Amino acid sequence: MEHYDILIVGGGAAGISAAKAAKGKKVLLAEREEKLGGILLQCAHRGFGGDLSGMEYAATLADDLDNVEISLNTTVLSVSENKTALLSQKDCGRREISFSRLILATGAMEIAAGALHIAGDRPKGVYTAGMMQKLVNCNGFVPDGPVVILGSGDIGLIMAETVAKMDIPVTLVEKAAALGGMARNRRRLDGLDVGIRLGSTVSEIFGEKELEAVLLSNGEKLLCKTLLVAVGLECDRKLIKKLENPEWLRLCGNCERVHPMIESVINDGTQAGEWVCGI
């Protein structure tokens, strides 16, 4: 069984930054996709590291990782108390490794529509906002309009901008009395034709096979073919759920807490990398 000083799970901004900071150690960086970058790879909007898109920024970030062993297309299936991990790599099979330190950088997961258990039908056409972001920016998908977005956090705002710029009618529904997200993301809607419903939520879904309409809690029925759920993120810690907070484990980036800014994720990843180096 091959031994590593550090196993980093997740090759997004946090994992990459941790790997860079872990100088002089034998590091394995495991990433389940075929490319490093994580969620940055589906961000076409600008504002990363100055005025780069997420995709461009991911490329600059993943530079300079010469002394790190990178294992792409690799899912870490399990991690055990005795500091071993089972990895599954596409076309290469499964292998077990041992490690001295584990950095979890698995990011966050969108809260799925199912967890909201909105009343009504369960038709096609209901997506999480991040899934649609990936479909549009990476797969060239065009959502069926009109589109309703539930939740006006950063992802909801960015998707409202994306959809409106495709000339598809879009309405943003927010439970609070004001739009959420960061001011710079709220400004994205300036001059765009985006319907806004504040103080309301989606209380019922209609459509036997395909989505037809949503009923808002204010009593208004909005005809729509696509509903994007953007109600928040939760840290993805499934891999370490059974572990009891061992001293050889450190969480960084969005799996530790959801960070609003990329700079904060990078800072967190760097600190995690330095922490394992300092031991």
Place this chain on the structure above:
Amino acid sequence: MKSYDAAVIGGGVLGCFALRSLCRYRLSAVLIEAQADVCMGITRANSAIVYAGYDNKPGSLKARMCVRANRRFHELCSELDVPFSRCGSLMTGCGEKAKAVLEKKYRDGIANGLEGLALISGDKARKMEPMLSRDVKMALYAPMTGTVNPWRLGIAACENAVHNGAELRLNTKLLTIEKTEGGYVLRTSTGDIFCKAVINCAGLSADMVQRMAFPCAVSIETDAADFIVMDKDIDNPAHIIFQEKENGKGITAVPCTEGNLLIDSAPRAMPRPFATDAAGIDSIKKQLTALLPELEQDIIRAFAAVRPNPHSEDGRSINDFCIETPAPGFVSLIGIKTPGLTCAEELGRYAAKICADYLNTEENPHFDGRRKAINCADDDIVCLCQGISRAEIIESIRRGARTVEAVKRRVGTGMGRCQGSRCEVRIAQILERYRNGTL
């Protein structure tokens, strides 16, 4: 026009078992299903319980079939390689009215020949199931109650039927039935079919289907129940827990074979089929807190079930399975609700035997009832929540899955916490490549 000895109308779990049971005889059989896959109607939204048989009136068809089917369930699931958990059940009560109900069910269970049935105290029930509320005063323990995934069972039966030579026609809607010389012409959305015998398993439409050719004294009236599903990896009860309240049936909690806890509500009126009701779901959550106060309520999904309730011509509810034979060689299974899943194989065999007798055909010596589950994982993990690999998805397509939903029903993709938001696109791409022949 294609011609068969027997046609099954409707591909729910009943239709799948009727088709498989027909294969036990020397005859040609086809199943027609309006949707893109089997098990997409009532079967898809079911409480997944294999009942012991104490709920049914001694001597009724339901009671006899349920007890017999329950005893054979492990063998059936081994034959079809479908997970079955004989987890046992506790029907809990808190007051005098519930006590009377539990005692009656105990007596009926004994009369129905059940073994191991016991009326126990609340304390004893909490020893078996420490999460139970202090309010529970007594319970009816039934060790033979179990749980099975309804669509996995139906799909397995269907796969096995196809393996034994039966034909499957999906996306085929029945338009009319015409009686003709020596049989029936089924006019469908994908062409006409001639058959000598018919098994009508059309679920919510079974009464209407019979009326296409014959009168039908039984009518179906529907009601609904809401369900919530919890994420895996939480501390679940070990048994199925039924809640008998002072004012009737409460909720039921089922620890499913996949590791999720499934909770259903008492029946309610149904404004739209399969649509959930906000008040119904809130009520489940509240009752669950009362029944299992320490349970972590980590909901990942809600859905609604529809039940076909049979009624006689004078409007009275019929409390048994209705098996109609309006003409020799035409069998209708109407209003098959609880314990329909438990009895699906028994009902299928019963209906197939009627057809085989009518057709005067012998048993098929080549029938092979064994089927193997998909078991070919490779190292390319597609569904992260459930750990399901590309090779398993491809095998499900090879076995007939043509939609993301059909793949989900066969291998369990998209049924975890993210509900498919991380894997659906890749699965759609794999299906696309299969269609283009570039897989």
